[in-house]
Amino acid sequence: MSRRDVIVVGAGPAGLSAGAMLAEMGLDVLVLDEQQTPGGQIYRNVENAPEKRIDYFGPDYSNGLDLVKRFRNSNAAYESGATVWQAEHDGVVCYSKDGASKSIRANYIVVATGAMERPVPMPGWTLPGVMGAGAANALAKESGLSPATGVVLAGSGPLLLLEASLLLKKGVEVKAILDTTPALPSLSALGHGPQSIPGAKLMFKGLKVLKDIRKAGVPHYKGITNIRAIGEKRVERVTAKHKGKEISLGTDLLLVHFGVIPSTHMVRQMGCAMQWEPVGRYWQPSCDTWGRTNFEQVFVAGDGAGVTGAIAAALKGELIALEIGRCLGMLDTAARDKAAAPIRKAMMWDGFGRPFIDRLFAPNFDHSWFDNDTVICRCETVTIGDIRQVLAEGVRDVNEVKIITRCGMGPCQGRMCGPALAEVIGHELSRSPEEAGLLRVRPPLKPVPLEEIAAMDLGLDNDQTANWLLKK
Ligand SMILES: Cc1cc2nc3c(=O)[nH]c(=O)nc-3n(C[C@H](O)[C@H](O)[C@H](O)COP(=O)(O)OP(=O)(O)OC[C@H]3O[C@@H](n4cnc5c(N)ncnc54)[C@H](O)[C@@H]3O)c2cc1C
Numbered sequence: 001m002s003r004r005d006v007i008v009v010g011a012g013p014a015g016l017s018a019g020a021m022l023a024e025m026g027l028d029v030l031v032l033d034e035q036q037t038p039g040g041q042i043y044r045n046v047e048n049a050p051e052k053r054i055d056y057f058g059p060d061y062s063n064g065l066d067l068v069k070r071f072r073n074s075n076a077a078y079e080s081g082a083t084v085w086q087a088e089h090d091g092v093v094c095y096s097k098d099g100a101s102k103s104i105r106a107n108y109i110v111v112a113t114g115a116m117e118r119p120v121p122m123p124g125w126t127l128p129g130v131m132g133a134g135a136a137n138a139l140a141k142e143s144g145l146s147p148a149t150g151v152v153l154a155g156s157g158p159l160l161l162l163e164a165s166l167l168l169k170k171g172v173e174v175k176a177i178l179d180t181t182p183a184l185p186s187l188s189a190l191g192h193g194p195q196s197i198p199g200a201k202l203m204f205k206g207l208k209v210l211k212d213i214r215k216a217g218v219p220h221y222k223g224i225t226n227i228r229a230i231g232e233k234r235v236e237r238v239t240a241k242h243k244g245k246e247i248s249l250g251t252d253l254l255l256v257h258f259g260v261i262p263s264t265h266m267v268r269q270m271g272c273a274m275q276w277e278p279v280g281r282y283w284q285p286s287c288d289t290w291g292r293t294n295f296e297q298v299f300v301a302g303d304g305a306g307v308t309g310a311i312a313a314a315l316k317g318e319l320i321a322l323e324i325g326r327c328l329g330m331l332d333t334a335a336r337d338k339a340a341a342p343i344r345k346a347m348m349w350d351g352f353g354r355p356f357i358d359r360l361f362a363p364n365f366d367h368s369w370f371d372n373d374t375v376i377c378r379c380e381t382v383t384i385g386d387i388r389q390v391l392a393e394g395v396r397d398v399n400e401v402k403i404i405t406r407c408g409m410g411p412c413q414g415r416m417c418g419p420a421l422a423e424v425i426g427h428e429l430s431r432s433p434e435e436a437g438l439l440r441v442r443p444p445l446k447p448v449p450l451e452e453i454a455a456m457d458l459g460l461d462n463d464q465t466a467n468w469l470l471k472k
Contacts, residue, residue: 004028006324007093007106008076009084009266012040013064013310014302015112016071018317023076025321025330030104031071032082032095034446038068040114040302041134042310044141047072053144056169060310061141067314085444087111089270089295094444094456101452108297108324111267112317115260115303118282119416120155121376121384122369124229125256133163133257146170152238152251154178154227157259157361158206165212175249176219178240180258180364183222189359196356203353221247226369229254259361262304265413269441270298276434279355280307281363282419283438290323291316299324311350315343376424377417379410384424391428398422398437411447414439 006022008015011033019031031038039046043064046054054062071078079097086094087109094103117134124130133153139145150173153164164174196203213220226241239248261282268274272293273286284306291299299320302313319340326336370376372385382405390404398421401407407421408414414421418439426433444453 002104003091004030004077004104004106005328006030006108006110007032007091007104008110008112008301009033009087009093010040010112010114010302010304011035011038011071011078011080012112012114012302013042013067013314014114014304014317015040015110016067016317017314018110018112018301018321019076019078020067020071020074021318021321022324023074025325027325027328027330028077030077030079030106032079032084032093034081034083036080038071038078038080039064040310040313041138043068044138046141049141050144053141057141057166083446083448084266085446085448087266087270087445089272089298091297096446096448096452099452101448101456103456103458107328108299110291110299110301110317110320110324111304112301112313113263113266113304114313115307116263116415117159118258118261118363119420120256120258121374121417121420122227122229122256123371123374124231124235126375126378127229127231127235128233129231129235129252130229130254130256133160133255134260136255137163137166140166147172147253149173149252150175150250151253151255152176152178152249153255153257154180154224154238154240155257155259156181156364157257158209158357159260160255160257161206161209161213163255163257164218165209168212168216168218174213174216174218175251176221176247177213178224178227178238178242178247179220179222180224180227181222181361182364185360186362189356189362192355192359196353200353202357206357227256228369259363260303260307261419262306263415264304265415265441265445267293267298267300267304268438269443269445270295272298272300274438276432277306278432278434279358279362281423281433282307289319291320292323308351308354312347315347315350318343370424376420377405377407377410377414379412379416380406380408382407382417387421387424388428391425396425396429396436398425398439401425402439408439413441413445 005027006029008019008031022029046064082095082097084095091106117132152175221242224240228239229235230237262284267285274283275286285300301317301320322336370384374384386405422433422436425436
């Protein structure tokens, strides 16, 4: 089995900048990504986007062109359409591409798998016609698709409002925004207001989005609760509560978004130490200031290490590249620190607005919205009622609940239900979701046909992978 210096998983801003810089230092680096083109979430398909699409998404999208170009011009090897389904902390990575799986090894792994939209179960969320606002954004970037009908958006967070303004820009009718953000900012957010002044650029961007929404005359209800999608075969109506009154809107497309959380399955599978982030209410890997986890060979770059946005993601990727470069003898400590200084400064400037934004849009949903029939685990059709029942019987930990109810045992590996399961347990038992624990991740990370694993060339030196396969 060939051995690379570094394998980077993910070709978003973090993976691209790490990959490019590592290759520029002369290291043998391979970047794997399941998408067909580099760019990740924010710069999805940017190098193939027609001018009209580039103009439509604006500089936040077109800025990705320079990064993709830098990456393409570096000597980094890149495999698109490559889904990593197993990663080990000693450097072994298994991935599937074009119907075949391969196992490779590297001295270092950089996990740059980004973030995902926070899944929040609510009545009717499994109906056709209910989808993530981020998914609508991805369809527009990938293929220029946009909805034709009157859309309702629900949830909270900057990306929800950004998506509403983008739809309006395309002339799509937005019937309403059902925003769970409180009408008045929390004291905790206000307390971080002055500190965010140097990050005013971010604030102005947000204000412009709000202005566009107001100008279009879209009803923007704040402090919304009890969102429900209602319909027989697909969503036909959305209801919610606003100041004690019910709002009811006919629609066949409900876009939901409740912020983003780090994608942590890969690092959890490797056994990386995790820590709870109380403002964002999510788990993230514990990393040092160079992005290194508790394992010497494993680094985490970008939103996968904690949600801080695309600019910070790319900068984090560069810091990791410098530290790996030092470890592999490409530069000494003084040169690493000198090169890192402007990167850290840029991160500081980029981060000024974050504490305010994070608190302003802190997760704000009440699990008492969920009736017993609401599905929590879409893969195994487990309902909130099933969870409440086992909790009433004395079960306390997410993994115990998983064993008894099968919640989190399906092919998505608890990506869609895990965070909500901890929230429901926390709500029902009046404690923090942190205390409910974190679902254990079982291989494979992503579904892969057994015949692909059986046909894998393990190689004679591949004891690690062989052992792993025998163990599982
Ligand atoms: C749905 C969504 C939409 C967003 N849209 C915007 C937006 O419009 N504007 C904005 O400012 N911010 C947006 N964000 C936030 C923004 O994407 C991030 O801040 C930024 O992209 C983080 O960069 P990253 O490199 O850490 O991760 P990402 O850009 O998410 O890149 C991660 C990459 O890892 C790959 N990957 C993950 N798992 C595997 C695996 N097992 N095998 C192989 N490859 C894998 C993915 O395909 C992806 O390309 C969005 C986030 C999400 C979740």
